[in-house]
Amino acid sequence: MNTAVTPTDRSQSTEDAEDTPALVARLRATFATGRTRPLAWREEQLTRLRALFTENREAIADALHSDLRKPRAEAYAAEVDLPVREIDHTLAHLAQWLTPTSLGQESLAGLPQGSTAGTQYEPLGTVLVIAPWNYPVQLSLVPVAGALAAGNAVLLKPSELAPATSELMARLVPQYLDPEAVAVVEGGVPETTELLAQRFDHIFYTGNGTVGRIVMRAAAEHLTPVTLELGGKSPVFVDWDADVSVVAARLADTKFRNAGQTCVAPDYVLTDPATARALEVALAEAVEGMFGPDPQSSEAYGRMVNQRHFDRVSALLGSGTTVFGGHTDREDVYIAPTVLAGVKGDDPVMQEEIFGPVLPIVEVEDLDEAITFINDRDKPLALYGFTENETTRRRLAAETSSGGLGFGLPMAHLRVHDLPFGGVGESGMGSYHGPHSIAAFSHRRARLDVPLG
Ligand code: NAD
Numbered sequence: 001m002n003t004a005v006t007p008t009d010r011s012q013s014t015e016d017a018e019d020t021p022a023l024v025a026r027l028r029a030t031f032a033t034g035r036t037r038p039l040a041w042r043e044e045q046l047t048r049l050r051a052l053f054t055e056n057r058e059a060i061a062d063a064l065h066s067d068l069r070k071p072r073a074e075a076y077a078a079e080v081d082l083p084v085r086e087i088d089h090t091l092a093h094l095a096q097w098l099t100p101t102s103l104g105q106e107s108l109a110g111l112p113q114g115s116t117a118g119t120q121y122e123p124l125g126t127v128l129v130i131a132p133w134n135y136p137v138q139l140s141l142v143p144v145a146g147a148l149a150a151g152n153a154v155l156l157k158p159s160e161l162a163p164a165t166s167e168l169m170a171r172l173v174p175q176y177l178d179p180e181a182v183a184v185v186e187g188g189v190p191e192t193t194e195l196l197a198q199r200f201d202h203i204f205y206t207g208n209g210t211v212g213r214i215v216m217r218a219a220a221e222h223l224t225p226v227t228l229e230l231g232g233k234s235p236v237f238v239d240w241d242a243d244v245s246v247v248a249a250r251l252a253d254t255k256f257r258n259a260g261q262t263c264v265a266p267d268y269v270l271t272d273p274a275t276a277r278a279l280e281v282a283l284a285e286a287v288e289g290m291f292g293p294d295p296q297s298s299e300a301y302g303r304m305v306n307q308r309h310f311d312r313v314s315a316l317l318g319s320g321t322t323v324f325g326g327h328t329d330r331e332d333v334y335i336a337p338t339v340l341a342g343v344k345g346d347d348p349v350m351q352e353e354i355f356g357p358v359l360p361i362v363e364v365e366d367l368d369e370a371i372t373f374i375n376d377r378d379k380p381l382a383l384y385g386f387t388e389n390e391t392t393r394r395r396l397a398a399e400t401s402s403g404g405l406g407f408g409l410p411m412a413h414l415r416v417h418d419l420p421f422g423g424v425g426e427s428g429m430g431s432y433h434g435p436h437s438i439a440a441f442s443h444r445r446a447r448l449d450v451p452l453g
Helices: 013-017 020-032 039-055 056-069 070-099 137-150 163-177 189-196 209-221 246-260 273-291 307-314 367-375 392-401 435-438
Strands: 116-123 126-130 153-157 182-185 203-204 224-230 235-238 270-271 321-324 338-342 358-361 384-385 404-407 443-449
Touching: 013 039, 013 182, 020 153, 020 182, 020 189, 039 056, 039 070, 039 137, 039 163, 056 070, 056 163, 056 209, 070 116, 070 246, 126 189, 137 163, 137 435, 163 367, 182 435, 189 209, 203 209, 209 224, 209 435, 224 321, 235 246, 235 367, 246 273, 246 358, 246 384, 246 435, 270 273, 270 367, 273 321, 273 384, 321 384, 367 392, 384 392, 392 404, 435 443
Parallel strands: 126 153, 126 203, 153 182, 203 224, 235 270, 235 384, 270 358, 338 358, 384 404
Antiparallel strands: 116 443, 321 338
């Protein structure tokens, strides 16, 4: 295991000598001193984390290109600029979010005159963040920012499937953040298993539900609370009255970014047969507009993270009929942006989260059938709708469940820092971003003050 836990002035041998239990004990000891609690320390860490992003913009984009062939514009937008905005928003509001609340006198009936009551946030202690590979910087460091803002010590375990990014964070984090309170441990299953055997005060996991269950089981040993940011098949309902050229442009942009490897990417489309025909044509135009006639040669188009995921997604291409795309190149881990028409609910592509650049269109007669289709499956991380009809919007909101609900522009809800971002049911538990990160990484302590006299 490569631990990058020590300040730059410590020797390599000291670094290698620190095993996982000792590292966690050191972080816990730091937290116990109270060092991470003052607002000034939290703000300083966030300011330094901001500098980590802005001073290493190119190195971050290089690492993401190496791991995912992530186009630079996507890397800057999702893995530098968005986290910086999240940090700025947190810095601007942190003092206010941490202000204790107080109850009105009507809540204190029956208590002695002069009693006061309210709540205040207190940090949980030492937090473990386990991150995935698809947005490996954002999904590592935005949770770390939240944990620090809430006054915790943090141990980050980046994904081994994005090795260049993992190595970069292991190198940069100790240079920028307080090395007594923040550590990075690199590694895969054995290292994560060893980490999960330790006692943490919160575990924040982003990834798939199978590992989510492993994390939750391990956390149960220590009664450690968890946030599980998981995935799922996020549906898109396209109503007959929606402008298909707008829908196609927004669907293509969100589905095929990062080669479809986005947890809140549209997974499949539900629409009526006539709209499906129009959408197929408009999607083909939108994709050609984004990547040209040969997406494989476009700098704007990414790749599958590895051959295992390439094989998994390639195997789903047989469902329905291919409207466009379908081309694959295993050596290049390339799967063309692909739209499949006439897909049925029991086709292979509808049995698991696609997490790749393949968009199935499932035809339904009406909204009732769409709602039944959605509710017959696991609760998704996001549900999207394109419609001009207020009743349709109201029904989708009232008669389905999902982590987030977005009309008009998929994936945009995660950019609204004050909205909670998280799943429900199979798509996860808990949420974060903005003030919701403070709630996720804090204990909300009840306080009652009764005068002695
Ligand atoms: P991954 O394979 O990188 O795994 C995530 C983390 O789990 C890694 O750090 C990995 O080392 C660790 N891990 C893997 N196997 C383990 C084991 N057996 N024991 C302990 N730890 C283990 O990422 P992934 O799961 O392939 O990510 C894709 C999934 O994540 C998709 O389902 C996607 O929808 C979901 N996701 C969700 C969000 C969200 O914010 N809700 C964001 C991104 C991805």
